[in-house]
Amino acid sequence: MSTHHPSENFRDAIATVDESGQRRWVYARQPSGRFYQWRTRLSYLLLLLLFGLPWVRLGGEPLFLFNVLERRFILFGLPFTPQDFHLFAILMITAMVFIVLFTVVFGRLFCGWVCPQTIFLEMVFRKIEYWTEGDANAQKRLAKAPWTAAKVRKKVQKHSLFLLVSALIGHTFLAYVIGTDAVLATVRQSPLDAPGGFLAIVLFTGVFYAVFAYLREQVCVAICPYGRLQGVLLDDDSTNVIYDYERGEPRGKIDRGRPKRTSCTSCADCRAGGGACGDRILDRIEASLPAPPPGDCVDCGLCVQVCPTGIDIRNGIQMECINCTACIDACDTVMDKIDRPRGLIRYDSERGVRERRRKLATPRVMAYSGVLLALIALNVVLFSQRTGVDVILLRAPGQLYHTPADGTVTNLYTYQIVNKTSRPLPVTFTVPAEVGADVRLIGGAPVAAPGEVSEGALFLVVAAGDRPYPDEIPLRVSYGDDTYVVTTSFLHPAN
Ligand code: SF4
Numbered sequence: 175m176s177t178h179h180p181s182e183n184f185r186d187a188i189a190t191v192d193e194s195g196q197r198r199w200v201y202a203r204q205p206s207g208r209f210y211q212w213r214t215r216l217s218y219l220l221l222l223l224l225f226g227l228p229w230v231r232l233g234g235e236p237l238f239l240f241n242v243l244e245r246r247f248i249l250f251g252l253p254f255t256p257q258d259f260h261l262f263a264i265l266m267i268t269a270m271v272f273i274v275l276f277t278v279v280f281g282r283l284f285c286g287w288v289c290p291q292t293i294f295l296e297m298v299f300r301k302i303e304y305w306t307e308g309d310a311n312a313q314k315r316l317a318k319a320p321w322t323a324a325k326v327r328k329k330v331q332k333h334s335l336f337l338l339v340s341a342l343i344g345h346t347f348l349a350y351v352i353g354t355d356a357v358l359a360t361v362r363q364s365p366l367d368a369p370g371g372f373l374a375i376v377l378f379t380g381v382f383y384a385v386f387a388y389l390r391e392q393v394c395v396a397i398c399p400y401g402r403l404q405g406v407l408l409d410d411d412s413t414n415v416i417y418d419y420e421r422g423e424p425r426g427k428i429d430r431g432r433p434k435r436t437s438c439t440s441c442a443d444c445r446a447g448g449g450a451c452g453d454r455i456l457d458r459i460e461a462s463l464p465a466p467p468p469g470d471c472v473d474c475g476l477c478v479q480v481c482p483t484g485i486d487i488r489n490g491i492q493m494e495c496i497n498c499t500a501c502i503d504a505c506d507t508v509m510d511k512i513d514r515p516r517g518l519i520r521y522d523s524e525r526g527v528r529e530r531r532r533k534l535a536t537p538r539v540m541a542y543s544g545v546l547l548a549l550i551a552l553n554v555v556l557f558s559q560r561t562g563v564d565v566i567l568l569r570a571p572g573q574l575y576h577t578p579a580d581g582t583v584t585n586l587y588t589y590q591i592v593n594k595t596s597r598p599l600p601v602t603f604t605v606p607a608e609v610g611a612d613v614r615l616i617g618g619a620p621v622a623a624p625g626e627v628s629e630g631a632l633f634l635v636v637a638a639g640d641r642p643y644p645d646e647i648p649l650r651v652s653y654g655d656d657t658y659v660v661t662t663s664f665l666h667p668a669n
Pocket residue numbers: 417422470471472473474475476477478488504505508518519
């Protein structure tokens with residue numbers, strides 16, 4: 175990734191750590207502007223989904239469940255068992271390739287708009303902070319102020335709300351793991367009766383509180399593996415929140431005498447003796463501007479003040495930037511005020527800024543797209559072939575065939591039934607009538623427990639003298655409205 179910045183020294187340290195290695199707390203100004211408004215709206219929708227989804231049921235089962243303790247996973251109402259591990263693995267690989275492709279094209283769009291860490295920190299916890307302690311400057315003043323009753327009240331108010339929201343997130347997080355019924359049962363019980371659930375809730379609440387009250391942007395800057403990947407994923411054609419250094423530099427404080435271009439449509443008629451505006455503004459601009467004309471950046475520092483990771487986007491694309499768009503909004507406000515076009519900081523690629531052209535279909539993007547399409551096709555095939563029940567039929571070890579006294583020929587098999595659904599399934603075994611064979615179960619008809627593997631044994635029986643004996647027998651396994659056919663070899667005396 176190229177950069178315009180003459181010195182790369184700023185990359186030697188992160189903006190949130192000072193020279194002595196101490197944390198530099200970020201007091202981010204509250205952004206305002208069109209992107210912030212859209213992000214706020216989207217965040218409400220995402221929060222609704224996040225808190226609401228664990229309560230949604232499909233056929234009596236949760237829509238999503240990630241019970242790692244009991245190895246029960248439900249995706250979009252579809253239960254997965256350990257036997258589906260290959261499907262899960264291929265799905266995860268597909269998701270990884272999608273993330274890589276998405277990042278190559280759109281940079282960290284996900285981080286700024288969808289990531290739960292950003293949504294909670296910027297749209298919930300920081301808003302609580304603005305509400306209880308005021309905007310960035312008031313927060314700074316409060317931090318330095320002595321411990322008065324007013325300060326204690328504000329801090330208690332803020333941290334109580336932080337804890338409350340963290341507890342809400344902790345309960346919801348647990349609901350994704352063990353389900354809402356189990357969480358409600360835990361909440362209704364005394365901690366002594368359900369110590370495991372109680373401890374899990376306390377632990378999750380504590381972790382979320384620590385993340386949003388103290389760790390904050392350090393999660394994005396130093397912990398999140400996706401953030402660490404940016405260096406290898408982004409290239410000159412990736413879209414990012416970027417400062418247009420071609421337009422912005424050389425930066426400098428605004429020249430108050432500079433004429434505004436509000437009425438100027440660049441028609442240049444004034445040169446020919448007065449245009450529609452009668453302003454002769456082009457002449458006045460040329461007469462008043464120093465040469466070379468200064469860039470559009472007035473060095474107001476607003477883009478830095480609103481940045482939740484404390485960086486200066488004008489240094490170039492940096493790993494700490496979560497593409498939250500706060501600096502775009504801040505800079506657009508400034509551009510409006512000084513009557514310059516918006517977009518000095520905008521979504522663009524390095525090449526877009528440098529060469530004023532965008533390139534989307536790069537060989538890298540095409541290659542990742544090809545791999546992704548192939549993986550999606552593979553998933554479609556595998557999922558369409560997925561059955562609710564898997565049956566494994568094996569000849570009993572060390573057995574050939576039997577010719578019991580009743581004059582039949584029998585083969586002994588063991589079976590395993592994997593019930594991948596979430597309901598108990600009575601299973602029946604039959605052989606098509608035209609084959610001339612019967613099934614004799616050892617023990618009763620099996621009922622496969624949900625998510626379990628049931629085992630048993632059965633005989634396939636052919637009447638003696640019913641020649642020629644079949645070499646293969648199709649065994650129908652029926653459960654619910656579905657039927658599954660397993661063809662097995664049948665050993666017998668010579669025909
Ligand atoms: S907000 Fe815009 S004008 Fe102000 S310092 Fe940042 S880039 Fe320059």
